[in-house]
Amino acid sequence: MSEHPKGLIGQPLDRVEGPLKVTGQATYAADWRGDEPHLIGFIVESPAAKGTITALDTKEAEAAPGVELVLTHLNTPKQIPFGERNDDGNFAQSHAMMRTDHVRYVGYPVALVVARTLEEARHAASLVRFEIKADGDAIFDPVANEKLAEKPDALDGAEEVDTDTGDFDAAWAGASHTVEAEFHTSGQHAAAMEPHATVAEWDGDRLTVHMAIQILSDARKGFANTFDIDPESVRIVSPYIGGGFGSKLGIHNEAILAALAAKVTGQPVRVNQHRRNVFSNGPHRSRHRQRLKVGADDHGNIVAIHHDSLAAMSRDYPFAEAPASPTRGSYATKAMHTQHRVVEADIPKVDAMRAPGEAIGTLTFEAIIDELAHECGVDPVEFRLRNEPEKDPNSGKPFSDRKMRRCLLEGAERFGWNGPASRREGDWLIGHGMAAAIRPNMMMKAEAAMELAPDGRLVVRLDMTDIGTGTYTILTQIAAEAMGIAPDKVTVELGDTDFPETCGSGGSFGAGSTGTAVLDAAENLKADLLSRAAKADRDWKGVNSKALRITDDMLSLDERSLPISALDDGKAISAKGSASPGKAHENMAQYSYGAQFAEVAVDAVTGEIRLRRLTGVFDAGRILNEKTARSQLMGGMVFGIGAALMEESLMDDRYGAFMNRDLAEYHIPVNRDVPRLDIHMIEGFDANSNPLGSKGIGELGICGAGPAIANAIFAATGVRVRKFPIHMEDLMEKLPPR
Amino acid sequence: MYPLQLTINGKAHETNVDPRVSLLDLLRENLGLTGSKKGCDHGQCGACTVIVNGRRINSCLSLAVSHDGDEVTTIEGMASDDGLSPLQAAFVRHDAFQCGYCTPGQICSATALLEELERGEPSVVTKERVELADEEIRERMSGNLCRCGAYNNIIDAILEVAEARA
Ligand code: FES
Ligand code: FES
Numbered sequence: 001m002s003e004h005p006k007g008l009i010g011q012p013l014d015r016v017e018g019p020l021k022v023t024g025q026a027t028y029a030a031d032w033r034g035d036e037p038h039l040i041g042f043i044v045e046s047p048a049a050k051g052t053i054t055a056l057d058t059k060e061a062e063a064a065p066g067v068e069l070v071l072t073h074l075n076t077p078k079q080i081p082f083g084e085r086n087d088d089g090n091f092a093q094s095h096a097m098m099r100t101d102h103v104r105y106v107g108y109p110v111a112l113v114v115a116r117t118l119e120e121a122r123h124a125a126s127l128v129r130f131e132i133k134a135d136g137d138a139i140f141d142p143v144a145n146e147k148l149a150e151k152p153d154a155l156d157g158a159e160e161v162d163t164d165t166g167d168f169d170a171a172w173a174g175a176s177h178t179v180e181a182e183f184h185t186s187g188q189h190a191a192a193m194e195p196h197a198t199v200a201e202w203d204g205d206r207l208t209v210h211m212a213i214q215i216l217s218d219a220r221k222g223f224a225n226t227f228d229i230d231p232e233s234v235r236i237v238s239p240y241i242g243g244g245f246g247s248k249l250g251i252h253n254e255a256i257l258a259a260l261a262a263k264v265t266g267q268p269v270r271v272n273q274h275r276r277n278v279f280s281n282g283p284h285r286s287r288h289r290q291r292l293k294v295g296a297d298d299h300g301n302i303v304a305i306h307h308d309s310l311a312a313m314s315r316d317y318p319f320a321e322a323p324a325s326p327t328r329g330s331y332a333t334k335a336m337h338t339q340h341r342v343v344e345a346d347i348p349k350v351d352a353m354r355a356p357g358e359a360i361g362t363l364t365f366e367a368i369i370d371e372l373a374h375e376c377g378v379d380p381v382e383f384r385l386r387n388e389p390e391k392d393p394n395s396g397k398p399f400s401d402r403k404m405r406r407c408l409l410e411g412a413e414r415f416g417w418n419g420p421a422s423r424r425e426g427d428w429l430i431g432h433g434m435a436a437a438i439r440p441n442m443m444m445k446a447e448a449a450m451e452l453a454p455d456g457r458l459v460v461r462l463d464m465t466d467i468g469t470g471t472y473t474i475l476t477q478i479a480a481e482a483m484g485i486a487p488d489k490v491t492v493e494l495g496d497t498d499f500p501e502t503c504g505s506g507g508s509f510g511a512g513s514t515g516t517a518v519l520d521a522a523e524n525l526k527a528d529l530l531s532r533a534a535k536a537d538r539d540w541k542g543v544n545s546k547a548l549r550i551t552d553d554m555l556s557l558d559e560r561s562l563p564i565s566a567l568d569d570g571k572a573i574s575a576k577g578s579a580s581p582g583k584a585h586e587n588m589a590q591y592s593y594g595a596q597f598a599e600v601a602v603d604a605v606t607g608e609i610r611l612r613r614l615t616g617v618f619d620a621g622r623i624l625n626e627k628t629a630r631s632q633l634m635g636g637m638v639f640g641i642g643a644a645l646m647e648e649s650l651m652d653d654r655y656g657a658f659m660n661r662d663l664a665e666y667h668i669p670v671n672r673d674v675p676r677l678d679i680h681m682i683e684g685f686d687a688n689s690n691p692l693g694s695k696g697i698g699e700l701g702i703c704g705a706g707p708a709i710a711n712a713i714f715a716a717t718g719v720r721v722r723k724f725p726i727h728m729e730d731l732m733e734k735l736p737p738r
Numbered sequence: 739m740y741p742l743q744l745t746i747n748g749k750a751h752e753t754n755v756d757p758r759v760s761l762l763d764l765l766r767e768n769l770g771l772t773g774s775k776k777g778c779d780h781g782q783c784g785a786c787t788v789i790v791n792g793r794r795i796n797s798c799l800s801l802a803v804s805h806d807g808d809e810v811t812t813i814e815g816m817a818s819d820d821g822l823s824p825l826q827a828a829f830v831r832h833d834a835f836q837c838g839y840c841t842p843g844q845i846c847s848a849t850a851l852l853e854e855l856e857r858g859e860p861s862v863v864t865k866e867r868v869e870l871a872d873e874e875i876r877e878r879m880s881g882n883l884c885r886c887g888a889y890n891n892i893i894d895a896i897l898e899v900a901e902a903r904a
Binding site: 014015017018019020021022023024025026027028030031033117118119120123190191192193194195240241242243244245272274275467468469470627628630631632634635636637638639662663664668669670671672674676677 | 756758759763766767770771772773774775776777778779780782783785812813814816817822826827829830831833835836837838839840841842845872875876877879880881882883884885886887888889890891892893
């Protein structure tokens with residue numbers, strides 16, 4: 001018999017879908033095979049933008065062996081224009097493709113060649129002849145076009161676009177120590193290992209898509225708004241997703257192209273973006289310019305903070321990242337000014353990438369805070385402790401649980417922090433640096449359904465996704481603990497729009513929001529079971545549901561027991577549950593916290609940078625699964641390493657083309673780039689966050705990792721680099737003499 | 739179309755292939771073995787790693803027709819009737835993956851790596867002789883990218899199995 005399930009939440013349960021993943025049986029979008037063979041689509045990209053297709057000859061391609069269709073703007077079925085119907089946001093807006101002869105950006109599809117096999121499609125794609133006339137007035141670089149900057153209507157994940165508290169000019173003028181700098185962070189690509197892939201199939205007006213997507217409900221609206229159909233007639237299936245990191249929040253080009261081609265051919269069509277496609281047919285994080293000014297008084301108390309940001313926004317795709325958002329909750333100050341501006345540009349979609357705002361906002365802000373601590377002659381840990389705010393510096397709202405102090409102190413202890421120390425080992429310059437981490441904690445709406453079969457098996461269903469975050473596992477744990485049932489009797493089914501609607505995976509809100517919905521469904525199911533039990537057997541009247549257990553096909557409570565089949569004539573019993581953000585999300589400032597400490601070695605001759613150690617201590621409320629939570633933090637820290645030292649999407653600003661569109665040129669950390677990561681989670685329970693007491697964790701690990709590394713590089717070399725990623729050539733010329 | 743005979747996971751296959759088909763696409767598209775993943779199709783990520791005649795290769799970089807007579811092992815061939823292979827089980831236990839997309843490639847790569855270690859084949863970080871340590875595994879697994887960042891746990895899983903065999 002399976003063991004007693006109480007206290008299951010938090011346990012380091014192995015991933016329940018683990019065996020499927022290690023045997024190659026988990027079906028990702030491109031692995032799905034239906035009854036009918038799929039036609040395969042291959043994208044023909046435009047090498048110029050923005051502009052107009054002035055000549056197009058598809059005859060040769062159409063005549064090539066195996067080709068079933070060459071889809072171009074001349075034969076695409078009816079679509080709502082791109083960008084329209086965006087009341088529900090950019091994921092739900094029309095994502096129309098190839099509707100007209102207009103080319104929006106470099107890499108934009110000019111044609112989709114559909115054939116029986118990939119080889120046939122790819123070859124025929126090379127036979128499509130076309131000419132593009134560029135308009136000549138395209139905008140690519142936001143900084144060079146700053147005069148076109150506008151205030152965005154809204155920011156991603158932050159309430160106000162600009163904020164002003166206190167009198168910044170007066171506070172700045174009165175500060176004893178000031179630092180002022182301009183930072184540049186590079187464009188980035190999420191580079192999930194699984195390229196975007198979609199299989200689309202129509203049955204009359206009903207569309208079924210198997211695809212890799214983080215939020216099913218928004219995607220469903222996106223398809224409906226593109227094809228002018230009812231969302232109810234769109235079914236999306238996405239049980240396994242090969243990494244998201246924001247890049248699969250919304251639908252991207254291959255999805256619409258597959259649906260268009262399936263409509264024309266009347267057959268299922270699969271389109272896999274190849275790796276080079278992903279860089280322009282998927283989303284990216286804009287490059288940003290951030291200007292920062294920070295000032296402190298004689299005692300090392302911060303008095304003035306200014307943080308402004310300038311980025312690109314892809315034309316007709318309203319998304320603006322909020323790098324100054326984490327700044328607003330970081331430190332006590334007399335005055336603070338934050339501001340975000342965007343320049344509409346003719347480039348591929350700019351969208352959320354893991355920890356939008358914080359990933360690049362804490363990168364720059366925590367670097368300049370380090371400079372200010374240095375100017376004040378105060379240890380960086382002590383400086384941060386000294387400037388811990390009592391209430392949210394921007395809104396004035398009280399904080400929900402804030403364990404920043406403990407993160408800083410325990411991190412310093414674990415790392416062996418002894419100030420921003422430096423030493424030399426042969427040709428290696430060694431330095432220590434640290435940074436604080438902060439990331440807003442969010443809660444969203446979600447629903448869930450549960451069904452208990454007479455044989456004692458519990459099935460949980462919701463349209464949530466598991467993008468590697470551990471959703472299958474933590475929802476199993478939550479359901480099992482709440483129902484008093486063994487976890488191996490629980491099956492969680494995700495990623496299908498036939499299931500109850502949720503917020504999906506994004507913004508680190510998935511676990512708390514959907515976990516709460518599952519918890520609620522369990523409470524409702526238990527109440528129903530008990531009222532049925534009381535009807536079947538008066539011994540069960542007025543009992544407390546807490547002690548309820550389900551073992552095999554029996555319901556039991558203390559000495560009572562009853563077969564499940566007796567509750568409803570041998571039928572399965574089901575219940576629904578829901579979750580929504582409570583008042584505490586409006587009235588309180590809610591964040592997850594952390595502190596990270598890095599040791600780097602810089603080659604005194606070449607400037608080569610090696611990360612040697614990274615310690616992170618985090619406060620993410622209650623941990624739902626010690627093993628998967630740790631992995632989330634670890635993955636975040638690796639992302640942080642990439643942002644600090646490697647990742648850089650380079651655009652040729654003459655033509656608006658990304659130049660490094662593959663994994664040999666877009667560098668993400670490999671195994672040898674990552675030392676042993678020391679990760680510690682502070683136990684907590686934030687009752688204001690949700691009934692589970694958990695807070696967002698998936699994006700927290702990035703925050704603080706990069707600036708800790710940058711600050712360690714300063715300690716090692718005395719060089720402040722104000723661009724990211726930091727490369728050896730940024731240091732080489734400035735290294736101290738030997 | 740070219741005739742091709744090869745053994746995959748111990749089973750003989752006879753088929754005709756388009757000479758442009760990569761070994762990876764042969765597995766995924768023609769034979770329905772979708773466990774091997776395509777992350778880049780350019781030999782840059784390792785998601786497609788399979789074992790051919792005892793050596794790990796990127797199957798996306800290799801034409802199917804060049805494998806006439808070869809023995810191929812894919813992720814589908816790792817588990818036996820007794821259950822998961824020691825590496826597969828260690829990957830689950832150590833949470834050596836998150837999304838799981840790179841995992842078939844990581845496990846195929848690690849399986850061949852264990853043999854390389856046993857043969858005492860040196861790597862660029864090997865000093866006197868091959869030692870079972872982080873750095874040796876890290877170097878040898880750096881051709882398998884993991885965007886979820888499970889690297890530390892991948893090392894733990896491999897070291898555990900390597901030490902048990904040593
Ligand atoms: S798919 Fe073969 S190396 Fe990436
Ligand atoms: S587990 Fe997701 S890429 Fe490795």
